Each structure stands twice: as structure tokens, then as C-alpha cells.
Amino acid sequence: MAERSETPARETYLLVHPGAELFGSDRMLLESARGIVDSGARAVVALPEHGPLVDHLRGAGAEVVILPMLVLRKSLLRPRGWPTLIRNTLRGAGAAWRLIGRVRPAAVYVSTITIPQWPLLARVRRVPVVSHVHEAEASGSRLINAALYAPHLAATTVLVNSEFSRTTIAAALPRAARHADLVFNGVAGPSEAALPREEIDELRVLYMGRLSPRKGVDDVISAVALLAERGRPATVSLLGSVFTGYEWYEQELRERAAELGGDTVRFLGFRPDVWSVLAEHDVLVVPSRIDEPFGNTAVEGILALRPVVASDTSGLREAAGGYPTTALVAPHAPTAIADALEDIVRTWTDLRGRLEASRAQAEARHAPKLYRRAVSDAVRSAGSVR
Known part of the structure; x- marks a missing residue:
């Protein structure tokens, strides 16, 4: 047998x-x-x-x-x-x-x-x-x-x-x-990523992540308001949701958005597919006010062929630093964010030409x-x- x-x-x-x-x-x-x-x-x-x-x-x-x-x-x-x-x-x-x-x-x-x-x-x-x-x-x-x-x-x-x-x-x-x-x-990137549009009229800014005071979401809204005061039209979309118990913060954000009027601020809620949203925007901002162990969101922006503005702090510095298409700014500083966004618009053609090199660098580091x-x-x- x-x-x-x-x-x-x-x-x-x-x-x-x-x-x-x-x-x-x-x-x-x-x-x-x-x-x-x-x-x-x-x-x-x-x-x-x-x-x-x-x-x-x-x-x-x-x-x-x-x-x-x-x-x-x-x-x-x-x-x-x-x-x-x-x-x-x-x-x-x-x-x-x-x-x-x-x-x-x-x-x-x-x-x-x-x-x-x-x-x-x-x-x-x-x-x-x-x-x-x-x-x-x-x-x-x-x-x-x-x-x-x-x-x-x-x-x-x-x-x-x-x-x-x-x-x-x-x-x-x-x-x-x-x-x-x-x-x-x-960090996995999109299966296909397209370069952003060739010319900027009204800058489309994106925030992705928790709606939390620690994340500095209101700083992005303030930065967009500053751009408007400077004659630089811009909108910002907020992709994310709050932790239970932080509904008050979302309400504050909505009140601030109402002050700016129109469609200056859009609340997109949580969506599992971030790539289609990134494709609709020109630049990603990661404005954390507190220490971050890392910054997946910043890397996702780079992989999606978008310039990134991130707080120059903690693990975000490791995630977003060293790329030719990222800018690190002081945390809790709407003016610094606004300045970085203006620099991006001013150097758009040159910056756009470097996005693929940044993506390749991120793919090698975070495969x-x-x-x-x-x-x-x-x-x-x-x-x-x-």
C-alpha cells in the first residue's frame, strides 16, 4: 500500500x-x-x-x-x-x-x-x-x-x-x-498617473487625511484666503473625515468656509480611492502642526505626479524631503503655505517637468x-x- x-x-x-x-x-x-x-x-x-x-x-x-x-x-x-x-x-x-x-x-x-x-x-x-x-x-x-x-x-x-x-x-x-x-x-501609487494641466488659472489645492486640529486643516483654508487677498485665485478640497468626538472641529471648518463664500472650500468626505481626487487637483498640502512619525500622504502626492507642500517637522521631513518637487514649510504658518503655493504657480512649467523624476525616486524608496x-x-x- x-x-x-x-x-x-x-x-x-x-x-x-x-x-x-x-x-x-x-x-x-x-x-x-x-x-x-x-x-x-x-x-x-x-x-x-x-x-x-x-x-x-x-x-x-x-x-x-x-x-x-x-x-x-x-x-x-x-x-x-x-x-x-x-x-x-x-x-x-x-x-x-x-x-x-x-x-x-x-x-x-x-x-x-x-x-x-x-x-x-x-x-x-x-x-x-x-x-x-x-x-x-x-x-x-x-x-x-x-x-x-x-x-x-x-x-x-x-x-x-x-x-x-x-x-x-x-x-x-x-x-x-x-x-x-x-x-x-x-506606499503604493496609482496604476497610471497623468501630469497635471499645463497652465494654472485658479489653483486647485487638496488636503487629504483626518479633519483634526492636529493636522492643521484650518491652516490650508487660511492660506487659500491669503492667496485671494494677494489676487491669486485658489480653491481647496478637503478629502477626509473626523474622529468621533471631533465633530465640533468640522463645524468650525465649515463656518470658516462659509465666510470665504462660493466654492472656495469643498468638503469631499472620506473616499477609499484617492487617486481620482488627486488627478483633479494641482497641488497637495500636508500641514500637520504636531509630530508625525511619517507621512504616507505626502508620498502618495509625489507618486500621483503632484507637487507637495508639507510641514518641515518630524517624520514628514523624512517622507517629503529631498524631492525636487516638494516644499517644506514651518508648521502652523498659513503665510508660509501661501508663499509656497505662490512659488509653485510662478515656477509651474519647470516644476511640472520634474514631477516624473520625483515619482521614480519615491517608487524606488517606498516600493x-x-x-x-x-x-x-x-x-x-x-x-x-x-
Whole structure:
């Protein structure tokens, strides 16, 4: 009787992420899952909620599990949020413990520092952990930063998305940064990108991302208002939505837009396909006022063959600096944004001729296949030493 040949079981890796939208860190989680699947392994992704990310993950070949999870939000750290914090801590710990036992992963990949229970629980269960740090705020409290990074001391491997992130971790918790590996974000561009129009009449400015005071969205509106005062007509489109609890900020933006009148400011809401929107605009502005660990949005603008104006700060400097078609300006400075936009219009013909070179540079630096391979190698290497 011939022996039956059996196909060896694929290694299973558990990936954990705090949301299910399609903003920067969500897209990086998707690329990480693709890297695991491309390596031939099984990827199980745990999320705290349903959202547009779920279908993309399943389309990439990953399995998705929705379960209770402690996700650190500022609202939970206030006294009125403590009951929810305690409830989510207990429910999240139980759900995580059971899932790890059921899936039996070779390693756990923890995306962001806002889900602190996972590195600790995984190590208690003797499962190697890869923590991927996407957050860094050097201007924040060193004590708070240390508390946020501390659970990730349990990680077998720590990945960071910029030198700025590594430096920020080192300032708060040197031990956590000592063996951190740098993996630049993999940013996919459009399948086809067209150069912007040859001549500018009314400048079309675009902002993409969360509508948040930290992101400086009102600074873009103020910059466009300044251009109008200088006799330079311009409009601005806001592509994005607010976090729950920040509806007041969107209302302030709408009131400011009403003061300017007409179609000077357009609110586009959230759209998963950013490329068609970028194609309709002349320039992208990334005006963050606070530290950013990186700047996926800036890279997306470069890949879409658009000039970019970005704040000269933190990880944005690494994302947008060094390209012939980007301008770095002081944060929280509408006048500096307006000046940069005027320079873009004044040098438009020359700038337009350099956009393809910038795109090629960004593709070489942030190719998704390089990111996927680096993350997959880190996760599989951690799992191999179990």
C-alpha cells in the first residue's frame, strides 16, 4: 500500500490592528498582511470593528476576526472614560487570550502602540511578538511616552517607520529602541498617473487625511484666503473625515468656509480611492502642526505626479524631503503655505517637468514589495526562534 503524501501545514501568523478604516496605518497593516500571505503563510488578522479594511484584507487572502479589544484613546484616560477603560481592558484580555489559544500562531504582529495588551499576553503564552511602531510625538510628555512604549518591551522585535520614530522611542525608553529596525512605509501609487494641466488659472489645492486640529486643516483654508487677498485665485478640497468626538472641529471648518463664500472650500468626505481626487487637483498640502512619525500622504502626492507642500517637522521631513518637487514649510504658518503655493504657480512649467523624476525616486524608496518582504522576514524570523 503506497504511503499517503501529506502537505505540510502552513505557518500561521496573527496580525492585530486597532481599526478598520483605510488611513495611513490601516493601509500599512494591509501591506503587512499581503507580505505574510505572499510568503506562503496563513495570515489571521484581529480587528476591533468592521470597516472598509476588512474587505481589502480578505481580498488579499487574509482571514479576519472581529473581537473586543482595548484600544487606547485619549477619551478613555479621562475620569469619565475610566469605566469603559476597565471594561475594555477585561473584555479585551479575555478575547485576546482565547484567540491566541485557538489560532496558535508562530508569532504575533502588533500594529501600533495603541493596543498594549497584545505584546504582554502573547509573551505570557510564549509566543514571539513583533511590534510595529507607527506613532511618535517628541513634543509629548516623556513619562507618557514611556508608559505607551513600555508594553512593547515584551516584543521579540520592534519595527519603526522612520528615524524620527526611533529617536523618539529612545528618548523615552532607550531599551525599547536599542534593537529597533527601520522599515520605511511601503506606499503604493496609482496604476497610471497623468501630469497635471499645463497652465494654472485658479489653483486647485487638496488636503487629504483626518479633519483634526492636529493636522492643521484650518491652516490650508487660511492660506487659500491669503492667496485671494494677494489676487491669486485658489480653491481647496478637503478629502477626509473626523474622529468621533471631533465633530465640533468640522463645524468650525465649515463656518470658516462659509465666510470665504462660493466654492472656495469643498468638503469631499472620506473616499477609499484617492487617486481620482488627486488627478483633479494641482497641488497637495500636508500641514500637520504636531509630530508625525511619517507621512504616507505626502508620498502618495509625489507618486500621483503632484507637487507637495508639507510641514518641515518630524517624520514628514523624512517622507517629503529631498524631492525636487516638494516644499517644506514651518508648521502652523498659513503665510508660509501661501508663499509656497505662490512659488509653485510662478515656477509651474519647470516644476511640472520634474514631477516624473520625483515619482521614480519615491517608487524606488517606498516600493510596497520591499516593505512587504521586510515585514514578512521580521515576522517569520521571530517565529522561527520560538
